[in-house]
Amino acid sequence: MKYFSLLMMGLIACIQGLSAQQKAEPWTPAQLMAPAVLADAITHxxxxxxxxxxxGPGAIIKNSIDIGPASDAESLAKLRQVLKTTDKNKEVVIYCGCCPFDKCPNVRPAFKTLTEMGFKQARLLNIEKNVKVNWIDQHYPTQK
Incomplete structure (x- = not known):
């Protein structure tokens, strides 16, 4: 019985840990946009x-606006300035691409800003590795 109680406590701790990890990101899976979907929208x-x-560090994707690294207060202020005059129903897609976004210092503050400002169609480009691998190497549209 003693081992059963320890096992149950351990199981509960694991479940709570997983639940906390799932709530850590400011976006939902439905708010992630596949690179191919964005590339198709731009191409067509x-x-x-x-x-x-x-x-992030630069605007690589065609038709994107360079805000700058959102981990920087000046860049976040620029983001707020751009969004201030943007329709809240407009689909806003953010991306960084410096690294996988689970390690990225820029996407979380930017995405939180989008949602705090009331954007209903906030999206995060689902760049699994980096912008070179997941965008440029796929021959998706880039800035000229």
């Missing part, structure tokens, strides 16, 4: 209602 000029923002 279906991006008229999209605002694409680079919150």
């Amino acid at each position: 000029q279906k991006d008229g209602n999209l605002l694409i923002l680079s919150v």
Whole structure:
């Protein structure tokens, strides 16, 4: 019985830990956008209602606006300034691409800013490795 109690306490701790990890990200899986989906929208000029923002070291993706690294207070202020005049129903896609976003210092503050400002269609580009591997190497549209 003693071991059963210890086992149950351990199991409960693991479940609580997993639950806490799942709540750690400010986005939901539904708010992630696959690179191929964004590339298709840009290529077929279906991006008229999209605002694409680079919150990392540079705007690589075609039609994206360079905000700068969102881990920097100045860049976050620039993001707020851009968003202040943007329709809250517009689909806003942010990306960084410096590294996998589970390690990225830029996407969380930017995404939190989007949601805090009331954007209903906030999206995070699902860059699993980095912008080179998941965008450039796929021959998706880039800035000229």
